[in-house]
Structures are given as structure tokens and as C-alpha cells.
Amino acid sequence: MENCHKKLNCSICGSADLPEVLDLGVMPLANAFLDKESLDTEEPQFPLVVNFCPNCFLVQLGHVVDGELLFKNYHYTTSASAPLVQHFNKLADEIAGDYVKSPDDLVVEIGSNDGSLLSRIKDRCRVLGIDPADKITELAVARHVPTIHDFFSAKLAESVRSEFGPARVVVANNVMAHIDDIRDVFSGVKTLLADDGQFIFEVHWVGNLLTEGGFDQIYHEHLYYHSLHSVKALLDSLGMVVNDIRLVPIHGESMRVYASKSGESSVAVQDFLNREIEMGLTESSTYVNFSKKIESNKAKLVGLLSELKARGKKIVGYGASAKGNTLLNYFHIGSDVLDYITDTTPLKQGTYTPGTHIPVVSPEKIITDTPDYILLLSWNYADAIMEKEKDLRRQGVKFIIPVPDVRIV
């Protein structure tokens, strides 16, 4: 299959024993928004199958789509989501306050997107972003965040270290689930990191996906659905230490992992590992059973939307997220149900969603074209959005929140 290859071995431990635990069929790429002229062209679709490694407990996709196709013409910008910017501002302040010792210290961000995090601390230390996305890195440079326009790798780590010196901190948020050769990237981090440096990365936690978070976070960009068990197996194999672990309320719940070349592990690390065992995250049956929850959610949401449309209700989408596109495609919810989807990302406005071809418009549209119901596709920001849209709700507009269980608020 062009631009895609089958994964035969576990990306962390190399095991060939990779039982399939979930199959979502074939799907278009979740962030491959279309312009009007491309609507009639054939969209590439790829298998979305999830495998489990009983040896290191990594949950991983069975097929890998080429990174160039996924990330070069990228539409996602961190700054489009105010709650996410606030979250990264706090992390940036923690890095500058707790880890940066001198203005000459270097902080490197892998997957730096539009420079939202680094721009917060660029006057307090040396910063360097690394990201492969064409338009997005231009946004970072425009805000004076020095950025290397490339994929991170062990080879790039060598040249960055020789040019800029060792990094006091390497930070990577929502990127360590996206990289095929994860061993190469983690070894590159170890190369780049100063001997007393700190590696801090956030990844969506598979424990949340199975409970509160949605299956809709399973899409081709996300090659891995990490547990602490799986990331610790990788770090251990590279001679690195998990110093600490925290859960943060991003994309449902994400793990923020603190790792380094030395030092101790906090009590929280073993406690978290024990919690994962109790949740069944080291058992393949847990993931097989998850598919039943998805089908139940599908029946409830599709049933509700059909009933509302039969009653002549006007329904639109809110937040043209990658997770939203996965949900719409897997549940076959198209423009016959949603008139349009609003989104705060300028790059997405004026495009059409992959597979379902629903127009993406500016949030202002809702003021002049008020719907009866809004399907919240960016449910991970529900609290902030309910607050932001309280006037709409006072007018009687109802929000449908699809994850973890369908509810109308």
C-alpha cells in the first residue's frame, strides 16, 4: 500500500508477538482537511488496526502511514485552543522556574508546533523548536522562536548538540505517540540532554482512553497509546530513569513523564504502575473488551442524532478536531446530519473535513445561523467551552457531548 507499511514488530521491544485487539476499518487521515477543489479527488484511506505487545505492554497501530504525508501539510496549531495555551504556559513557567539555572541554558522542544510554549520563556533562556510542519513552523519563526524545520532524530540530535551544546531541558508534548522509530528519537533525546538535564514529555494516557477518554483518539497520527509501563520499558532499555509521573487534564488525561540519565524515581512512579496493573492495562483482554464500549457509544449517538433530525432540528459541530473527524468517519455522521463545523483555527476555516466533507467555518457563523443542537467534537475542552458559550446555552441551544457517554447539556 502506497505511503503505508505494516508494523511486524513492537516498536519498543521488537517482539513479533503482536495480537490484534481492535479494528476500526479503513479511515482517511484525521487532519487531512480538504479545500473545495479537492472534494472530488479520491482521498487516501488506510487501515486503523490496534495491536498489543504482551511483552512490554505497548499498544500500537498495525500500520504506519508515512510521516511526510501526515505532518508536512499540517493544519493543527496549539494557539487555536486557549485552554491548551494556558496549560503549556504553566509548563513553560515550571521549566524556567525549576530547571533553567542560567539565561545561557538551552531548552529544546520536539514537536514545537507554532512556538506557543517556547515563546513564553524565550527571554529567560535559549530556546530551540524542532517541527516538520511547513506552515506551522513559519508561525513559530514569526514569533521569534528559533525553529528547525525537520523531523527530530538521533542524527539531528548530534548536530543540534554540536551546534548549540547540551540541553538543560528537552520537552515534547503530544509527539511521542506519533513517531515510528521511537527508539531512535528517545536515544536522540539522551544524546542531546545534558548529563544533569531533564526530559519532560506529555502523551495521552491509554488508561484514560479506555475509561473517560474517547476511542476517537485512535487515528493514524497516533501510532502509540502509551501506559507508564510502555514508556518505562523504553526508557529503561536506554539506561534512562523515570523520575516522576503526573496526570494532566489534557486530551482527556495525559501522562506528563519526567525522565533523566540518572536520579531517583518518586513514589508516584511505582504507585502509577500498580494502578495500571489494577486497571488491566497489561492485559490484552482489556483492549479487546473496549470495542464493545465503542459500539454501544455509536448506537447511542447515531440514534440520538437521527431522532433529532427526524424532528427537523438543526445540528452543527463545534471544534474540527482530529478526534472529531475520527468519530464522524467511524460513526458515518456526515453533512446530512451536521450543517457545518465551527473552528477557531484560521488554517482550517474554509476547508472540508476528511471523509465526511463537512464545511469548516469560523465560530462567528453560529451567531447568524443559530442551531438547535451543537455536537461538541472537541469534548476534551468541554468545561472551558461551556463557560465560553454560556450565552448560547441561555438562548436554549443544547450541546451534545459524545465522550465518554453521550449526554445533552
Ligand code: DWN
Ligand atoms: O496529537 C494531537 C493532538 C494532541 O492534537 C494531534 N494529533 C492533533 C490534535 O488533535 P485534535 O485536533 O483532536 O486536538 P484538539 O486540541 O482537541 O483540537 C481542538 C480543535 O477545536 C482545534 O482545531 C481548535 C478547536 N477549538 C475551537 O474551535 N474552539 C478549540 C477550542 C478550545 C475552542 O474553544
